[in-house]
Amino acid sequence: MxxxxxxxxxxxxxxxxxxxxxxxxxxxxxxxxxxxxxxxxxxxxxxxxxxxxxxxxxxxxxxxxxxxxxxxxxxxxxxxxxxxxxxxxxxxxxxxxxxxxxxxxxxxxxxxxxxxxxxxxxxxxxxxxxxxxxxxxxxxxxxxxxxxxxxxxxxxxxxxxxxxxxxxxxxxxxxxxxxxxxxxxxxxxxxxxxxxxxxxxxxxxxxxxxxxxxxxxxxxxxxxxxxxxxxxxxxxxxxxxxxxxxxxxxxxxxxxxxxxxxxxxxxxxxxxxxxxxxxxxxxxxxxxxxxxxxxxxxxxxxxxxxxxxxxxxxxxxxxxxxxxxxxxxxxxxxxxxxxxxxxxxxxxxxxxxxxxxxxxxxxxxxxxxxxxxxxxxxxxxxxxxxxxxxxLDLSSEGSPGVLIVGSNRFTNSIAKVMKELDIPAVVVDSSWDRLNRARKEGIQHNHCEILSEQTEYTMDFTPYDYLLAATEYDSYNALVCSTFLPEFGRKHVFRLPKQGDSGDHIVDIDHTIGGKEVFVPAEGLEELKYKLKSGYVLRKTTLTDKYSFADYKNDRDDETILLFILKQSKQIEFFAEDMEATSSAGDTIVSMTPPSKEFNKIQEKLEEKRNGKS
Missing domain, CATH: 1.20.1530.10 (Na+/H+ antiporter like domain)
Structure with missing residues (x-):
């Protein structure tokens, strides 16, 4: 040449x-x-x-x-x-x-x-x-x-x-x-x-x-x-x-x-x-x-x-x-x-x-x-x-981990479910008061300001492949996501949907700023917290050869909020904007389910037990 x-x-x-x-x-x-x-x-x-x-x-x-x-x-x-x-x-x-x-x-x-x-x-x-x-x-x-x-x-x-x-x-x-x-x-x-x-x-x-x-x-x-x-x-x-x-x-x-x-x-x-x-x-x-x-x-x-x-x-x-x-x-x-x-x-x-x-x-x-x-x-x-x-037993085996920014009722609930699924998850917050609930519930937590330069040296980011920004401030969530995009990659950085009447009243954020929005149609953290307070529960559903993802979507309540899928490969797929979700037998879907459906299921199980006894 x-x-x-x-x-x-x-x-x-x-x-x-x-x-x-x-x-x-x-x-x-x-x-x-x-x-x-x-x-x-x-x-x-x-x-x-x-x-x-x-x-x-x-x-x-x-x-x-x-x-x-x-x-x-x-x-x-x-x-x-x-x-x-x-x-x-x-x-x-x-x-x-x-x-x-x-x-x-x-x-x-x-x-x-x-x-x-x-x-x-x-x-x-x-x-x-x-x-x-x-x-x-x-x-x-x-x-x-x-x-x-x-x-x-x-x-x-x-x-x-x-x-x-x-x-x-x-x-x-x-x-x-x-x-x-x-x-x-x-x-x-x-x-x-x-x-x-x-x-x-x-x-x-x-x-x-x-x-x-x-x-x-x-x-x-x-x-x-x-x-x-x-x-x-x-x-x-x-x-x-x-x-x-x-x-x-x-x-x-x-x-x-x-x-x-x-x-x-x-x-x-x-x-x-x-x-x-x-x-x-x-x-x-x-x-x-x-x-x-x-x-x-x-x-x-x-x-x-x-x-x-x-x-x-x-x-x-x-x-x-x-x-x-x-x-x-x-x-x-x-x-x-x-x-x-x-x-x-x-x-x-x-x-x-x-x-x-x-x-x-x-x-x-x-x-x-x-x-x-x-x-x-x-x-x-x-x-x-x-x-x-x-x-040598020096490897943190298991699923790719999730770094959750912001401690509150919703993030603590999702971290608890991840712990049950053997997903490494840590809740990070700069306030000891907000972390108090996580500490009492045995959730892994870290007291630090995630945007501080010192955090890079005091916290080990190695176990975590995904980041979820879930504080009450939309602008802060977007800033956190933008900061960590180079480290985690655009496909692994997520933030809660923008809030309607609370937070910092951001009407629009440029699509190039921050991570992808997740858990739509929920309108931000306040709505998610309100739903949990009013009886919504986080539910895990494992798909089988006889019960497919299509069956699950047909059976679920219209008010169910889909959170993420844990694949058999241990990879995590959050339900994000413009996401075409695919799932197969062995995958586990985590969702927020309305109390009525959960109550009916409990009643059905109780009825079955009564009939069995009689």
Whole structure:
């Protein structure tokens, strides 16, 4: 393929298409992207981006790495890190250090790399990035302790692996090069200090412009993109490789300023960064040669991967968590799960070229070694985490859960029915008074403001796939749904119908705002609460081969309000606007039934019992 435009189109289509396929079929995205890139590049020879881009290839990869590292550092708020507990602290400090030393020695003695190259890539391979680990956690539904450890390890260590590799590279370069004096090393540390200061300044200026209103909303994402690339390039021009340090400092500064606009920068992360991750991964895998793929199967590389999987990772976790309070089962699971992702591959590719330019022995093996480790860990850990967690009894099995916002008579009733059906459900409210009834009835509850940034770190969202906003305020329900749309998905976010004569008197809400309305024709929370007070009951009806959904609809009272269907597959379908409900034998329908019908059924049963006795 000769046309650069066609190559750009193919890279974008394969990158975003791979993300969609991974989402649709619940597969690790990095595996799908790897296969797509390999098919388009070395296997079928449709393109070779490195040759096509020429001199632009390396600068593009460098900027992409900078933005990906900025994204990772944007999650590092020191206030949240402080309260993570002893196991997480141990793993991200001593555990990371042990993983670096053990991984570097393994690369040297098993894979045959020089010590210099080994200690550089050893730093990179401590990274278990959030772009890989977070989707796996959602998919496997781990219990809170292991989920929290794996999540925060990925977030905290993500930006530091590249920095560890950077410092190792410069120190080893100084120690191994002839004719270098301490001036070169001093210059590097001064340049690093300049990069940190530059990143802090860019972070503070960007935060100030966001908070003071000097940037309109439509310019915020482009402004962050320009600021990150400018910060990276200035630092990199002063001293190569220090640009990574500058953007990390910039992201951490923004994360700790406490500004309300941090959400806007996370939108930047969700949009620009995901696109970059997709395209860069296709670029890197499509640029691999067939010789590199053959090198992946060399005995020393296979041996290195096996030792990293079965010795280095478990040993670093077990040693760093001695007397930390973790159980043996939790240590075993955390010691097994360590998928390397896009950060490891992109940063390793970045350093592979630099190490080769400096003439280090074994630099040519960095790319196949990295690809082998990344692909192996993602496949092995991605497909084993759920099974292994169940074997260790560390998986929250059962139906997908429901997060219910707002505690009242109706939400408590629906949460109680879900509990009876073994559906994980939690009622969230910022008022202890409103939560009092839920507490008395034994309903799982959480006292927090769902829109608070702190809630993201104090509450585990892993068990919950659906969100139902059911407070008395229509505008608040819509706001909650809009806020959580990116996390739960548009099809899994619901709100009560707008109220007629109560609430905040919203006549109309744009169809693009908030989630779908449920439980129509009921007119909001007040009507639902009134119906319960007047004798309506929540009823469960299980369909059979002889009693179909059509039969149920014919038999039900006209005033019955359909709530949701629990499928045999454990999936939940809420009765929402424009929903075409389908149900089959084994499914359970939950509804609010008028008291008259329920009373008649009770009377019929009592009559049957009397007749039986007589």
């Amino acid at each position: 000769d046309s650069l435009l066609l190559i750009l189109m193919l890279i974008a289509v394969l990158g975003v298409g791979s993300q969609w396929v991974a989402w649709k079929f619940q597969l690790p995205a990095i595996v799908v992207m790897s296969i797509a890139g390999l098919l388009a590049g070395p296997i079928f020879g449709l393109m070779n981006p490195e040759e096509a881009f020429g001199d632009l290839y390396r600068p593009f990869i460098s900027i992409a790495v900078a933005i990906i590292l900025f994204e990772g550092s944007l999650n590092l708020n020191f206030k949240e890190v402080r309260g993570l507990g002893k196991p997480v602290f141990r793993i991200v400090t001593w555990g990371a250090f042990l993983a670096w030393i053990l991984g570097s020695l393994t690369a040297h003695y098993i894979a045959g790399l020089s010590l210099a190259v080994s200690f550089v890539i050893g730093g990179i391979f401590i990274v278990t990035g959030p772009t890989v680990i977070l989707p796996l956690l959602r998919q496997s539904k781990l219990k809170p302790t292991p989920a929290k450890i794996l999540k925060w390890e990925g977030i905290i260590v993500d930006p530091f692996g590249a920095l560890l590799a950077l410092f190792a590279f410069e120190i080893i370069l100084f120690l191994s090069a002839d004719g270098r004096d301490a001036t070169a090393l001093l210059y590097f540390f001064l340049a690093s200090l300049f990069a940190v200061v530059l990143g802090i300044v860019f972070g503070k200026v960007t935060g100030w412009m966001f908070e003071s209103g000097h940037l309109p909303e439509f310019l915020k994402s482009p402004a962050v993109f320009v600021a990150v690339t400018t910060c990276f390039i200035i630092a990199d021009e002063v001293k190569h490789e220090t640009g990574l340090l500058a953007v990390t400092a910039m992201g951490m500064t923004l994360a700790n300023l406490g500004i309300s606009s941090i959400k806007d920068m996370r939108h930047f992360k969700e949009n620009i960064s995901i696109l970059l991750v997709s395209t860069v991964f296709i670029l890197l895998t499509a640029s691999l040669t067939r010789d590199t793929l053959i090198d992946v199967f060399r005995p020393e590389i296979i041996g290195y991967v096996l030792l990293m999987l079965f010795i280095v990772r478990p040993l670093s976790i077990f040693l760093s968590t001695v007397k930390s309070g973790l159980s043996l089962r939790e240590k075993t699971l955390v010691g097994w799960i360590a998928p390397r992702g896009i950060v490891a591959l992109t940063v390793a590719s970045y350093f592979a070229t630099i190490l080769a330019d400096e003439g280090f022995e074994g630099a040519s093996l960095v790319t196949p070694l990295t690809f082998a480790l990344v692909f192996s860990t993602v496949v092995v850990h991605g497909f084993s985490i759920g099974w292994f967690a169940k074997k």
